[in-house]
Amino acid sequence: MAQAQTRMTRQRAVILEELRKTKSHPTADELYSIVRERLPHISLGTVYRNLDFLADSGEIRRLEAAGSTKRFDGDISWHQHVRCVHCGRIGDVMQPLAAPPVDGIQVCGFSAIVGARIEFDGVCEACASRREAGQQN
Amino acid sequence: MAQAQTRMTRQRAVILEELRKTKSHPTADELYSIVRERLPHISLGTVYRNLDFLADSGEIRRLEAAGSTKRFDGDISWHQHVRCVHCGRIGDVMQPLAAPPVDGIQVCGFSAIVGARIEFDGVCEACASRREAGQQN
DNA sequence: ACGATAACAGTAATCTTTACTGAATTATGG
DNA sequence: CCATAATTCAGTAAAGATTACTGTTATCGT
Ligand SMILES: [Mn+2]
Ligand SMILES: [Mn+2]
Ligand SMILES: [Zn+2]
Ligand SMILES: [Zn+2]
Numbered sequence A, B: 001m002a003q004a005q006t007r008m009t010r011q012r013a014v015i016l017e018e019l020r021k022t023k024s025h026p027t028a029d030e031l032y033s034i035v036r037e038r039l040p041h042i043s044l045g046t047v048y049r050n051l052d053f054l055a056d057s058g059e060i061r062r063l064e065a066a067g068s069t070k071r072f073d074g075d076i077s078w079h080q081h082v083r084c085v086h087c088g089r090i091g092d093v094m095q096p097l098a099a100p101p102v103d104g105i106q107v108c109g110f111s112a113i114v115g116a117r118i119e120f121d122g123v124c125e126a127c128a129s130r131r132e133a134g135q136q137n
Numbered sequence C: 001a002c003g004a005t006a007a008c009a010g011t012a013a014t015c016t017t018t019a020c021t022g023a024a025t026t027a028t029g030g
Numbered sequence D: 001c002c003a004t005a006a007t008t009c010a011g012t013a014a015a016g017a018t019t020a021c022t023g024t025t026a027t028c029g030t
Helices: A010-021 A028-036 A044-056 A125-132 B010-021 B028-036 B044-056 B125-132
Strands: A061-063 A071-073 A081-084 A090-092 A110-124 B061-063 B071-073 B081-084 B090-092 B110-124
Touching: A010 A028, A010 A044, A028 A044, A044 A061, A081 B110, A110 A125, A110 B081, A110 B125, A125 B110, B010 B028, B010 B044, B028 B044, B044 B061, B110 B125
Parallel strands: A081 A110, B081 B110
Antiparallel strands: A061 A071, A081 A090, A110 B110, B061 B071, B081 B090
């Protein structure tokens, strides 16, 4: 009788490696495109499944950012993010900011506050130049 | 030739009124259920369209919270939110906290930082008691 | 190498959101 | 009031994102 064990498959290894390589905080679909160059037969479901697995096991970060599509980060060191209000792109804040204190925070209907972070809104360079060029949105 | 004008239709009024009445930060779909009790023929598309319209015109807040489904708030006064990490429910933080300063924040690939807020993670009472009762998730 | 089974590819289903279309409302002026 | 044009509506289709299912493959302790 074997314990529940975790296997490092080729797919999982490549997904993790490519996510750690990029600084772009990709969506599952974007990472799928990247990984497919090395594993042409991988399926999108596999990418989703492994991103969930890796996030749950703490090897990557699932970004709790706004927007409809989830994004992931291979860098699990403590740092903040900026999100482009136009396109959803995410960037890393250089200066390390302390996590906001959680003690004494009261919320009706909530029994515990377990963490906090600062979320920045910004405009990425791509969106900025696109707007300045006159094209709407 | 008439200018673009904004009409307060019955549908829009009911959506706004019900959103202001609740403290639950509902999703479009949840608000759809609520509004349908007064307007049984309203469609989900109308709810989405009007929530977007009302948010763009500043009458309500579109919550920039994590999770797959967008949520809305009829209370546009400055306040913070906690998000249940298990179910996505959102609660209001009682004590007013200042917005984090934005000056001097540098982000590679971003041309401007336009705002910031603190995001709290928590566990709502419903999820807490469900877990304590032993039922997983 | 073998065998149990975790993980796979492929695909269907679900959930969320947006886009489109013709009909109904609304403001406005004669 | 009624005509007219602009706007918003309901209904529905389509798109986009994520999860679930199923039979097959491949990993890893032995
Ligand atoms: Mn990052
Ligand atoms: Mn609120
Ligand atoms: Zn952008
Ligand atoms: Zn909860």
